[in-house]
Amino acid sequence: MYWVEVQCEFQCRACGRLSPINYLDLDGSVRCLYCGLDQAFARASWTRALDHAHALGDLGAAHAESREPHAWLSIARENPMKGKTSAEDVQSGMVSERGMQFPTSLRIDARLREPQCQACSVPLVVQRQGPGQVHTTCPRCGTRDQFAMPIEAPGLCAGLRAVIASEHSxxxxxxxxxxxxxxxxxxxxxxxxxxxxxxxxxxxxxxxxxxxxxxxxxxxxxxxxxxxxxKQEPFWLAFDGPSLLRKQLLREPGVLSPTTPLLEAKLAEPPVRKRPTAVELGLMVALPLVLLALYAFVDLVLLADYVTELPF
Ligand SMILES: [Zn+2]
Ligand SMILES: [Zn+2]
Ligand SMILES: [Zn+2]
Incomplete structure (x- = not known):
């Protein structure tokens, strides 16, 4: 399980300002924190934002081949999150859901950062309690808190394990x-x-x-x-397992096509096979030789005096 810090905001359809969303608001509407207007908000917008945060956690920083590298396929060359510790995704236009069209304007800023105490800005000690539940303690001020993820959340992103946001306390x-x-x-x-x-x-x-x-x-x-x-407040999402982006880069069958045209063009080609490293090549040659030598040793040295008398 690894954590990704996120900050989200959307553009209000009434006052036009960018209003923060400081938690996983999955009830189908969001409220502008400036003018107070409630407005419809598609869950599909959350799906894309969560997949984005999951991809950064799975494929960012030093995980160019992802946190669990594939045995013989390489995704490092195509990985758009390679070496990144933060990544932004902006959605615009319309998304369709339940036969209706919803405007979307969600912006998510994801970064690789452990959950922090809001008051002291030090990393929290996090313990898992059960599915979707975590318990946190601040090592400096001692504040304890516990958080439960909304039950619909894993349906939007299968790899999501927990969320830390004041609203989910x-x-x-x-x-x-x-x-x-x-x-x-x-x-x-x-x-x-x-x-x-x-x-x-x-x-x-x-x-x-x-x-x-x-x-x-x-x-x-x-x-x-x-x-x-x-007020914009960061919140934290914990993920586990392969991200959607990793599955796309590995060309897994039945995975939705990527939303960026650039990546889509790349994925039209077959995946890159990994080249065996010098150590792996050396082992491939040396291992059979070692086995052969061992067999010869057992046969010639240990069994040399042992002669079986055949009964005929
Ligand atoms: Zn507004
Ligand atoms: Zn604290
Ligand atoms: Zn009271």
Whole structure:
């Protein structure tokens, strides 16, 4: 399992600004953190973004032949992630899903970086709890948290194993959000423990009730409507297994064609076979010779005096 840090944003269809998406928002809509407008968002946009992050983790940095190199096919020459520690992907145009057309404008910036404590910027100690669940501890400030991945997530990207984002925390209950029908743009926040009104503190997503001391987490979608500034926060995705890009580079049958025309043109040619290295060639010649010598030694030296008397 390896981690990829991502930052995502989309262009709002009402105000035109680039609004951050700070978690895997898979409910079919996203909310602009500037103007508060909810807008339809295709899951297919997430599929492509997740495949992009998976490809960087699998094929980036020193993994030119991927994390699990193929026995005799080489993908290093064609690997677009070769040597990279960060890669951006921008989607635009329309995607079709469930027979409908959705505009997409998702931008994802992926980088090879371990999950960090938001407060101290040091790598977190991460433990796997169960499928899609991780437990984190900050070695400096000692803050503990746990995260659960949305159950639909593996259906969008088979290699996705876990996600670390404030919104997916299961450690704290979400703050209750009350809407006033007369003023739909304004919301009030209530403690999930006692129902008392609570205010927001700048710089943190956590709110502590002044009556019952319950700590709750303010949902991102309530954040903008409660008057907070839109803030880009990185989140982390853990992957395992071969990425879609690796399968494409290996020309695995039945794999979707790549979205970039440049890569598509390259993949029209057959894959490159690896050249055996000097060590491998040496072994290919030396190994049979060694076996032959061993056989000769056993036959001539050890069995030299042993003569079988045949019964006829
Ligand atoms: Zn907007
Ligand atoms: Zn910390
Ligand atoms: Zn309370």
């Amino acid at each position: 299961t450690e704290f209950k979400p703050t209750r959000v009350q809407c006033d029908a007369a003023h739909p743009e304004a919301v009030t926040l209530e403690c999930p423990g006692c129902g008392a009104a609570i205010g927001m503190n700048p710089g943190t997503r956590l709110a502590v009730c002044q009556y019952c001391r319950t700590t709750s987490r303010i949902p991102e979608k309530a954040f903008a409507r409660a008057g907070a500034d839109a």
